[in-house]
Amino acid sequence: MPERVVIVDDEEGILALLRRVLRAPDREIEVFPSPLPALPAIRQRRPDLVISDLHMPGMPGQEFVRTLRGEFGGGLGIILITAFPALIADADAVADGVGAWLRKPFTDLELLRTTVAEVIEAGRRGGADEVPLERRLAAARAARLRHRANLSRADAMMQSIGDAVLLLDPDGRIHQLNPPAAALFGQKVEECLGRDLSCLPIEPALLQALLDAVATGAATSSRRRVTLARGARVVDVSGVPLVAAGGGAAGAFAVVRDVTAEVRVQELKHHYLGAIAHELRTPLTALQSFAACLARKPVEDGRRDLLLEAMQGQLTRLERQIDKLLLLAEFDRGEAADPAARPAAPFRVAGPVGEAVALCRAGAREKGVTLAAPAIDDALEALGHPDDLRRAVVELAENAVKFTPPGGRIDVVAAAGAGQVEVRVRDTGIGIAGEHHDAIFAGFRQLEDPLTRVHAGAGLGLSLAARMVAVNGGRITVDSAPGSGSTFTVRLPAAPVAVVS
Amino acid sequence: MAHRVLIIDDDRWIAMSTAMVLEAEGFAVDSALSGPEGIEKVRAAPPGIVLLDIMMPGMDGWETLERLKADPVCRPVPVVVFTAREQREGRSRARELGAVEYFRKPFRPDALVQALRHHLGDTVAAASAPQPPIVGDRAS
Numbered sequence: 001m002p003e004r005v006v007i008v009d010d011e012e013g014i015l016a017l018l019r020r021v022l023r024a025p026d027r028e029i030e031v032f033p034s035p036l037p038a039l040p041a042i043r044q045r046r047p048d049l050v051i052s053d054l055h056m057p058g059m060p061g062q063e064f065v066r067t068l069r070g071e072f073g074g075g076l077g078i079i080l081i082t083a084f085p086a087l088i089a090d091a092d093a094v095a096d097g098v099g100a101w102l103r104k105p106f107t108d109l110e111l112l113r114t115t116v117a118e119v120i121e122a123g124r125r126g127g128a129d130e131v132p133l134e135r136r137l138a139a140a141r142a143a144r145l146r147h148r149a150n151l152s153r154a155d156a157m158m159q160s161i162g163d164a165v166l167l168l169d170p171d172g173r174i175h176q177l178n179p180p181a182a183a184l185f186g187q188k189v190e191e192c193l194g195r196d197l198s199c200l201p202i203e204p205a206l207l208q209a210l211l212d213a214v215a216t217g218a219a220t221s222s223r224r225r226v227t228l229a230r231g232a233r234v235v236d237v238s239g240v241p242l243v244a245a246g247g248g249a250a251g252a253f254a255v256v257r258d259v260t261a262e263v264r265v266q267e268l269k270h271h272y273l274g275a276i277a278h279e280l281r282t283p284l285t286a287l288q289s290f291a292a293c294l295a296r297k298p299v300e301d302g303r304r305d306l307l308l309e310a311m312q313g314q315l316t317r318l319e320r321q322i323d324k325l326l327l328l329a330e331f332d333r334g335e336a337a338d339p340a341a342r343p344a345a346p347f348r349v350a351g352p353v354g355e356a357v358a359l360c361r362a363g364a365r366e367k368g369v370t371l372a373a374p375a376i377d378d379a380l381e382a383l384g385h386p387d388d389l390r391r392a393v394v395e396l397a398e399n400a401v402k403f404t405p406p407g408g409r410i411d412v413v414a415a416a417g418a419g420q421v422e423v424r425v426r427d428t429g430i431g432i433a434g435e436h437h438d439a440i441f442a443g444f445r446q447l448e449d450p451l452t453r454v455h456a457g458a459g460l461g462l463s464l465a466a467r468m469v470a471v472n473g474g475r476i477t478v479d480s481a482p483g484s485g486s487t488f489t490v491r492l493p494a495a496p497v498a499v500v501s
Numbered sequence: 502m503a504h505r506v507l508i509i510d511d512d513r514w515i516a517m518s519t520a521m522v523l524e525a526e527g528f529a530v531d532s533a534l535s536g537p538e539g540i541e542k543v544r545a546a547p548p549g550i551v552l553l554d555i556m557m558p559g560m561d562g563w564e565t566l567e568r569l570k571a572d573p574v575c576r577p578v579p580v581v582v583f584t585a586r587e588q589r590e591g592r593s594r595a596r597e598l599g600a601v602e603y604f605r606k607p608f609r610p611d612a613l614v615q616a617l618r619h620h621l622g623d624t625v626a627a628a629s630a631p632q633p634p635i636v637g638d639r640a641s
Contacts, residue, residue, distance in 0.1 A: 274586055274587060275586075277585065277586070277587060278556060278585045278586040281585035281606045281607055282512055282514075282515060282585045282606065283514070284606075284607045285515055285518070285585060285606040285607040285608070286512075286514040286515055286517075286518040287518075287607075288518075288607045288608075288609075288610065289518035289519055289521065289522045289610055290518050290521070292522055292610035292611070293518075293521045293522060293525055296525055307521075310514070310517070310518070313514070314514060317514075366513065367513070367534070402511075402558060403558045403559075405535060405559070406534070429558075430558060430559040
């Protein structure tokens with residue numbers, strides 16, 4: 001004769017969870033949202049077990065229990081569910097012959113299943129109303145829990161670990177999972193418990209990896225690129241099959257580690273090594289060719305002088321690239337950002353901006369780009385370090401020259417803003433698409449791949465400029481669109497206005 | 502008559518130094534500082550061979566190469582790619598897009614000269630060279 005179980009709860013989620021978890025061959029499960037509609041069905045079908053919530057609309061759980069006990073005596077097992085463990089010791093309820101209490105949320109599905117089996121068993125013996133039943137069951141449970149102390153520790157570890165961990169039944173259903181695992185599937189923990197792995201909305205590649213991990217007879221690990229609710233991720237999936245005491249399969253542990261950040265750092269490192277190599281190899285290439293020309297004898301005096309001068313220029317360029325690189329590395333280690341070591345002071349903006357423009361004039365002229373810089377008001381003062389501003393403007397102006405075709409124009413202007421000083425470098429160059437605006441300042445940090453193509457030549461200069469301005473309490477913003485030029489704006493704190501007495 | 506080489510590279514120092522090496526070897530050299538300028542020059546007067554940089558602002562070398570190979574006038578001109586930015590699959594990509602050779606910067610100037618002569622069909626010069634050039638890696 002099949003076991004009949006009736007579940008009464010006003011929470012749909014609980015009903016669904018219990019239905020899934022308690023599903024068994026030869027067991028019929030009926031669910032009801034409240035006691036009133038449940039009572040006629042119970043009277044008609046005489047189930048072995050009623051599982052009921054304590055707090056429900058229409059009729060309180062305890063009154064429901066009293067009614068059932070009065071009508072069916074010790075032949076009906078009763079289990080009450082509550083989210084308030086303090087009430088579990090309620091003597092009245094025990095006197096009413098409740099077979100067992102279960103706490104919400106359900107963290108131990110095994111406990112749930114065995115408790116149900118025990119109460120049904122007691123009911124079939126006609127002893128489901130024995131007063132000490134709950135205590136006896138509780139004692140048995142405690143003993144079982146002590147035996148399972150190791151498992152509990154594993155459970156605690158599982159809950160505290162950052163990786164997604166799943167404990168699967170031998171039949172592939174989810175027995176336990178931690179919050180990161182539920183998040184991985186875009187579900188709540190309770191929505192996953194007891195469900196078949198393949199019924200969850202898991203991307204096929206990840207599901208296959210999980211099934212492989214569980215199916216193989218040895219611990220395995222594989223790296224997959226998957227698309228999850230959080231977007232494209234890279235995950236390592238590994239599994240460890242569990243062996244029962246008798247030697248049979250007891251399910252499996254599966255661990256999914258999100259390694260997206262690590263992989264990204266690797267890719268970034270690769271990207272930056274490439275960018276650095278490019279900036280070092282270019283002057284080196286020119287040097288090598290000039291040296292080859294010098295080695296071809298005879299070399300006329302005039303040509304030799306020209307070659308030596310050109311080589312000197314490339315050596316300077318190489319040296320500057322290396323300085324830039326070291327400075328950027330210093331910034332990224334946070335060493336250059338100690339304000340105590342370099343107290344900020346008021347300075348006239350005209351000085352460093354003028355010097356920066358002067359340094360970039362030759363490069364602009366050679367390329368056929370007009371570099372215009374109207375005189376800056378001498379009274380315009382910022383707070384910070386003039387050297388940093390000069391370097392930042394040099395980087396911005398050099399970048400503008402690089403990305404502006406011959407015949408184009410670059411304007412460097414400065415003005416007072418609200419409590420700030422603004423220096424703008426505006427060009428008529430090729431422009432930068434909006435989605436790259438943040439990335440161009442990224443330095444060794446986040447950076448998108450398409451950038452390699454769009455703005456690779458920007459190299460490290462803009463990252464450096466952004467950091468030089470940031471350590472002075474300012475920031476650089478960019479306003480640009482492909483085809484319509486770019487405007488880079490440096491904002492620094494204005495110097496406090498001197499009070500004339 | 503001297504072989505005409507067109508260098509397409511946004512770095513004027515690379516263009517200038519490479520031109521000096523090639524001119525000393527008897528080539529007639531012209532240069533363009535961007536992809537569009539280079540394509541225009543090839544179309545106007547196709548050179549014997551093109552030396553093409555990859556990492557250029559705006560239209561990069563890959564796009565320039567594609568456009569050259571899509572243009573009936575430019576297509577027959579052999580293109581040698583030279584780049585300071587080592588990219589995964591750069592070599593095979595260059596080959597797929599129709600380049601005859603891939604050089605990594607910095608390169609050995611004599612290796613470049615040899616390769617250009619080879620692709621220009623200057624068989625006498627190529628045969629007299631100590632190591633006949635082959636299509637492949639010519640990084641120094």
